[in-house]
Amino acid sequence: MNQTVFTSFEPKHVDLFNNAPLRLDHSLDRSALFSMDALAELIERYPREHYSLVHMGEQGSPRKTWREGDIGGLTGRQVIDWIANGRMWLNLRNVKTVDPRYQELLDAIFGEMAERLPGFSAFNQGLGILISSxxxxxxxxxxxxxxxxxxxxxxxxxxxxxxxKPFLTPEQLEGIALFSLETDMRYEPWFDEHAVVHDLEPGQMLHWPLNAPHRVENYDCLNVSMTIEYWTDEIRRAHMVNVANGILRQRFGWAPKSRAIHGPGFAAKAVLQKALKNSAWLKREKAARRPVDFKLDRERRGHIVDLATQG
Ligand SMILES: [Fe+2]
Structure with missing residues (x-):
């Protein structure tokens, strides 16, 4: 990467980072890595185990529907065209392992963050590309x-x-840490009165405080976005506390009072979650695996076919 990724990073952003929603400018909408040709080419050689194709309900409909599917042998160009004419998203989840150019990009992003944010040190970074209808x-x-x-x-x-609370409760966080229940969270329309709302344009990015709940509505146009995730020592410790508190609450019926990430209570929880996390991890893996039940319809642009009725 010889271009700067962040094009607006001011001293105030250092104070805001992780404490409040933060919108910054970036240059990646102009990068060749995200041209439609590059994305089409990437889709065509993307390993099945590293992408999710998800079909969802209409905006505003009370029923949550979420189905997982397969791109069904279409070309990359066709996949993008089908998404542009349907109601779904394609999540290329693990791009850095599929193409080293995106690993370089990830290194550049975190290099710039480390330069600008005193004491910031991340690991297990991930990069996903979301193409949505x-x-x-x-x-x-x-x-x-x-x-x-x-x-x-x-x-x-x-x-x-x-x-x-009430937007996010410790019980919900523990449920996500133990069983991957992230889309089962309670949502009420009046929550929106307390939301920070941004209309995100090409060349803008958003970072938000750890675990802040969010939801997204696309305008009436094809969207390409990138998601970045990362862990820090503090995030890892918070996760260990969520797992341990979840085990205490779910398995032992004990309501944990502390979410401290240092000290003797934390040390005991670190031991507890280590001893039990393999079984929890297995459960989580099982729960996270939703069956693939549709594929893109070759004949009708933007449409899908149920795999169950394929015979
Ligand atoms: Fe998210």
């Missing part, structure tokens, strides 16, 4: 690692909520 939506949820969302093409409205 006009008017597609991502339901209210929260994520465990540190997160940011980068807009490359199209426009979307992002709603960010406080990472405190």
């Amino acid at each position: 006009p008017k597609a939506q991502v339901y209210y949820h929260c994520d465990l690692p540190g997160q940011s969302l980068w807009q490359i093409a199209g426009r979307k409205r992002v709603f960010l909520y406080p990472n405190t």
Whole structure:
């Protein structure tokens, strides 16, 4: 990478980082790595185990529907065209392991963050590319690692909520840490009165405080976005506490009072979650695996076919 990724990073942003939603400018909408040709080519050679194709309900419909599918042998160009005419998203989840150019990009991003944010040190960084339909939506949820969302093409409205009760409870965080229940979170329309809302344009990115719940509504255009996730020592410790508190609450019926990430209570929880996390990890893996039940319809642009009725 010989271009600067962040094009607006001021001293105030250092104070805001991780304490409040933060919108910054970036240059990746102009990068060759995200041209439609590059994305089409990437889709064509993308390993099955590293992508998710998700079909969702209409914006505003009360019923949450979320189905997982397969791109069904279409070309990369066709896949993008089908998404542009459907209501779904394609998540290329693990891009750095598929193409080393995106690992270089990740290194450049975190290099710039380390230069600008005193004491910031991250590991296990991940980079995903999301290609999503006009008017597609991502339901209210929260994520465990540190997160940011980068807009490359199209426009979307992002709603960010406080990472405190009633928007996010310790029980919900523990449920996500133990069983991956991130899309089962309670959401009420009045939560929006307390949201920070951004209309994200190409060349803008958002970072938000750890675990802050969020949801996304695309405008009426094809969207290309990049998601970045990362862990820090503090995030890892918070995760260990969530796992341990979840085990205490779910298995031993004991309501944990502390979420401290240092001291003797934390040390005991670190031991407890280490002893039990393999079984929890297995459960989580099982729960996270949703069956693939549709594929893209070769004949009808933007449509899908149920795999179950294929015979
Ligand atoms: Fe998210």
